[in-house]
Amino acid sequence: MQVLDQATTCHGVASDADVVRARQQGRSLATRLGFGRPDQALIATAISELARNIVNYAKRGEIEISEIRRDNRTGVLVVARDQGPGIDDIQAAMTDGFSTGDSLGLGLPGTKRIVDEFDIQSAPGQGVTVRFVKWVL
């Protein structure tokens, strides 16, 4: 884990122990930023899903968790990046019930529902970058 500045941490993710570490880091930042308990749990769970996707599909990647400010709001920004095989059909991946066969889906539609801003970039062979923001209420 690299600490880039006081409020940004970057985690290499290559094992499932890394998945747990990343989400615990996310939760602790969320707590510090003043998110309520339910939102803390949502952020940690969302990070868990993204980190797991990296481990399962790309073998390795990184998750960057940072504080973000815009206008008068404070929030958490999470960017999950990998250089794996990428997603063929993003639209399908973002539909509830999508499955790649050996697992029950990427958890992306659910994640999108619980955050305030969400975006995903991918192309076959070009890895995946998922970015989300959740604002403190």
Add this chain to the structure above:
Amino acid sequence: MEQTTSSSIDDLGSQDQSIMARLAWCAIEKADLERVRELAPFAEDIADMVIERFYEHVLSFDHAAAMFANEGIIERVKAGQRRYFLELTSGRCDEQYVQNRVRIGEIHERSGIGPDLYIGAYDYYLHQLGRLLLERQSDNPRHAFELYLSLQKMAHFDMALALETYVNARERTIEAQQREISELPTPVLQLKEGLLLIPVVGTLDSYRARALTIELLDAIKSLRAKVLVLDITGVSAVDSAVANHLLQTMTAARLMGAHSIVTGISVSVAQALVKIGVGGDVLNTFGDLQRGIEQAEKLLAGTI
């Protein structure tokens, strides 16, 4: 005070145009303004006497007398009233004049002085003045009548302003009260061990619904509840968003081992809930809290 006055003016539309429009509506012309000005010295003369008589009249009524608890208040009000009535015959009808009239409406609303008292007061003054005018101008009753008619137009112009602002201020007060009610935290009542009653009141926007859910789930944990009765009789609008919040709450409660019963819903709302996946067996559609609680107690008995 300044702020409320100008927002009232805004309520009445843009300034000059609205004043011109009102004057036209009340058929007030330059001639009317001249006539009331003619009355000014006479009004000055009789003002104190008429106001004294008016307060004797007022203090003879219990509910009005109650408003004037002590001498200090009475003297201040009388002075204010003297100014107000003399302005009536100033023949002015500008923004300042209008603002003063508007302010009166707001003061009355705040002090709980209803339109009946206000109109009664105005009327009393007018008829006193009318009678005295006739006596003073007994040689020219026709002219006295013309003067009086113009005065009456001005009086009604005033009253319309004051009453409109009174009504607007009332509405704002009511809205503020409604907002307060809808922001009250929802009580979570323990009817008996393991059984909670949650009477949900007001509008259920996302923010409030989320806060309510978390409060409820915390209560399930701390009070070890097994059955919840969610009474939504007091929820103002049950649309699909509210229905979804309800469903989410019930599902989360179930994960914590608590069953839910929803009461206080119409048949159509019940149908909408069933459509989005709320189990029909937990919906008490009689809108009857009593039966909902009975059903809840049965459930509870089944679980212990």
Add this chain to the structure above:
Amino acid sequence: MAQVPILHQGDIMIVSIQSALTDSDMLELQGRILEELVRFGATGVIIDVSVLDVLDSFATRTLCHIASAVQLRGAKTVVVGIQPEVALSMVLLGLTLNDVESALDLDAGLDILWRRAARAGA
């Protein structure tokens, strides 16, 4: 990582999760539960997740798999101790413990299993 303690109370197994589990830990736990279920002939399994602050899709799915497998052996699973904010997150993310019973805590879970056993015995 230390093993998750599994206690036996009569016919009932109590799986008491003590700390956050990785995906591999969960799979390992799944194996152990089934193994001990068979070995001890338990009729009920309680999985206590009260210490977990996150129950994501993998954890949820695994709990469902455990419950199915336990059911195939004629036993019943009860998940206990889902925390308020975890319950809410699961619902918002659309994660369900479909056919798995859940209860507030260990006592409530034991209660459910005892009554089931009493009904079966009668």
